Amino acid sequence: MSTDTSANVTALGEPATPPRGPVTSASYSITVRLTADGDPASIGRIATAVGSAGGAVTAIDVVDSRPDGLTVDVTCSAADAAHSEEMVQALRDLPGVKVRKVSDRTFLLHLGGKLEIASRVPLKTRDDLSMAYTPGVARVCMALAEHPEDVRRLTIKGNTVAVVTDGSAVLGLGNIGPGAAMPVMEGKAALFKRFADIDAWPICLDTQDVDEIVRTVELIAPGFGGINLEDIAAPRCFEIEARLREKLDIPVFHDDQHGTAIVALAALRNALRVVDKELGEVKVVVAGGGAAGTAIVSLLLEAGVGSVLVWDREGILSPDDERLSGAKLELARRTNPAGERGELPQALTGADVFIGVSAGNILPVEALANMNERAVVFPMANPTPEVDPVRARQYAAVVASGRSDLPNQINNVLAFPGVFRGLLDARATEISTGMLLAAADALAAVVRDDQLNANYIIPSVFDPAATEAVAHAVADQARHEPGATAEVTDRTSF
Numbered sequence: 360m361s362t363d364t365s366a367n368v369t370a371l372g373e374p375a376t377p378p379r380g381p382v383t384s385a386s387y388s389i390t391v392r393l394t395a396d397g398d399p400a401s402i403g404r405i406a407t408a409v410g411s412a413g414g415a416v417t418a419i420d421v422v423d424s425r426p427d428g429l430t431v432d433v434t435c436s437a438a439d440a441a442h443s444e445e446m447v448q449a450l451r452d453l454p455g456v457k458v459r460k461v462s463d464r465t466f467l468l469h470l471g472g473k474l475e476i477a478s479r480v481p482l483k484t485r486d487d488l489s490m491a492y493t494p495g496v497a498r499v500c501m502a503l504a505e506h507p508e509d510v511r512r513l514t515i516k517g518n519t520v521a522v523v524t525d526g527s528a529v530l531g532l533g534n535i536g537p538g539a540a541m542p543v544m545e546g547k548a549a550l551f552k553r554f555a556d557i558d559a560w561p562i563c564l565d566t567q568d569v570d571e572i573v574r575t576v577e578l579i580a581p582g583f584g585g586i587n588l589e590d591i592a593a594p595r596c597f598e599i600e601a602r603l604r605e606k607l608d609i610p611v612f613h614d615d616q617h618g619t620a621i622v623a624l625a626a627l628r629n630a631l632r633v634v635d636k637e638l639g640e641v642k643v644v645v646a647g648g649g650a651a652g653t654a655i656v657s658l659l660l661e662a663g664v665g666s667v668l669v670w671d672r673e674g675i676l677s678p679d680d681e682r683l684s685g686a687k688l689e690l691a692r693r694t695n696p697a698g699e700r701g702e703l704p705q706a707l708t709g710a711d712v713f714i715g716v717s718a719g720n721i722l723p724v725e726a727l728a729n730m731n732e733r734a735v736v737f738p739m740a741n742p743t744p745e746v747d748p749v750r751a752r753q754y755a756a757v758v759a760s761g762r763s764d765l766p767n768q769i770n771n772v773l774a775f776p777g778v779f780r781g782l783l784d785a786r787a788t789e790i791s792t793g794m795l796l797a798a799a800d801a802l803a804a805v806v807r808d809d810q811l812n813a814n815y816i817i818p819s820v821f822d823p824a825a826t827e828a829v830a831h832a833v834a835d836q837a838r839h840e841p842g843a844t845a846e847v848t849d850r851t852s853f
């Protein structure tokens with residue numbers, strides 16, 4: 360088990376947050392089936408053993424009871440895999456207790472996958488069959504051959520999104536390939552259904568070649584109302600998205616870029632309401648000029664942020680840095696015309712906002728002291744943020760991160776279901792910067808003035824108002840942009 364025992368006093372001599380016990384999580388929960396002898400105190404000893412090992416018991420279910428003992432399933436959460444082992448060992452060490460089986464609940468949940476297809480029509484009688492399938496279906500096919508614009512109305516195309524990956528940049532796990540990417544893509548599709556009633560399907564491609572990816576998505580596009588690119592490495596993702604947008608008559612959205620940018624801008628708007636600063640006046644530093652960083656910078660600039668510096672492996676990205684090319688050089692040109700150079704702590708000097716979309720633990724917390732008063736700090740790298748969000752609170756007025764166990768969780772799920780709900784409802788043929796900005800503003804506005812505070816700058820992912828507000832804003836914006844939506848035909852015969 361990993362426990363952080365780092366110093367209790369900061370570089371500024373301030374007392375640091377006291378060391379925390381292990382933070383247990385359902386993602387490392389296990390169910391241990393064991394038999395215990397007839398001692399009435401055995402259940403209490405089992406719970407105590409798990410607690411003493413730092414775990415949290417969430418359920419004890421009796422599976423079988425006999426005069427001489429019990430079979431029970433003990434479900435408990437751990438901090439990580441090694442911690443689970445420690446808890447199991449603590450149970451094995453108990454006299455009168457025999458561990459029979461240990462199940463990892465996260466793996467159990469994945470058995471057989473997380474999705475299925477369900478029919479929306481009854482198929483109970485011959486009449487049902489002759490309408491839903493042959494011969495009746497042929498009449499619908501012929502109608503669509505004559506009026507292709509009706510495919511959205513008469514098939515699942517109108518409510519279906521392809522979640523497309525090449526497995527090259529999966530979460531923070533890197534290039535793990537298309538098969539290993541499936542659980543994330545299935546999860547994304549499940550979120551589409553849960554939050555926006557959209558039927559999304561995971562498409563994991565066995566190629567990382569840009570031309571092949573573009574051509575494959577082009578070929579499958581007729582069956583989908585939108586394309587959600589997912590976990591495709593930068594800078595390849597920029598070219599794939601641009602080429603698909605050019606070719607397809609359905610919206611193409613790269614969630615790691617634009618979903619993140621929408622939520623980051625929404626969170627920033629509200630953080631600035633808390634610290635009473637204006638978007639146009641703040642200096643922003645973004646760590647990480649990859650997929651998320653590039654899109655965040657673009658959206659911040661579109662929203663009116665005046666000063667942005669990007670820091671990456673080469674230091675502060677500067678247009679006169681000969682090591683830079685392609686997307687990073689372009690980013691440097693758009694953000695740092697003065698050619699400022701240096702490392703992250705220097706970039707933060709006099710900054711009002713730090714946004715991290717790079718990698719875990721790349722910033723000593725003390726460097727945040729270089730920032731202006733009432734600083735806003737979003738270390739968003741997953742699963743480990745750039746700087747400990749809890750310790751960052753000593754230096755910043757508002758802190759948000761990607762973590763679900765802390766306040767102000769910034770996650771794309773606040774954006775992508777609503778974005779696609781709005782696009783599909785409006786029969787959008789493309790997605791524009793105006794729609795991204797509208798989505799961010801709508802998401803920010805979900806947090807009312809009487810709710811806003813440093814620990815609540817962004818709604819919970821379970822707040823239904825978030826998806827609804829984003830969907831309405833995107834659909835409205837799409838309907839107002841000339842040429843952004845498909846024609847709607849009104850044939851009363853069906």
Ligand SMILES: NC(=O)c1ccc[n+]([C@@H]2O[C@H](COP(=O)([O-])OP(=O)(O)OC[C@H]3O[C@@H](n4cnc5c(N)ncnc54)[C@H](O)[C@@H]3O)[C@@H](O)[C@H]2O)c1
Pocket residue numbers: 528530531592593615619646647648649650651652670671672715716717718719721739740741742760761769770771
């Ligand atoms: N919280 C959220 O909602 C959210 C959303 C998107 C991305 N993220 C996180 O942001 C991070 C980046 O995601 P991405 O999709 O942009 O990845 P990416 O690979 O496209 O970009 C990462 C960038 O960070 C830079 N980088 C990585 N390690 C670095 C280091 N040690 N020092 C300096 N620069 C470094 C890389 O050079 C690259 O330019 C990941 O940790 C991801 O989990 C979080």
Ligand SMILES: O=C(O)C[C@H](O)C(=O)O
Pocket residue numbers: 530531614615740741761770771772
């Ligand atoms: O996709 C997410 O939900 C998380 C984020 O994009 C990440 O890469 O960490």
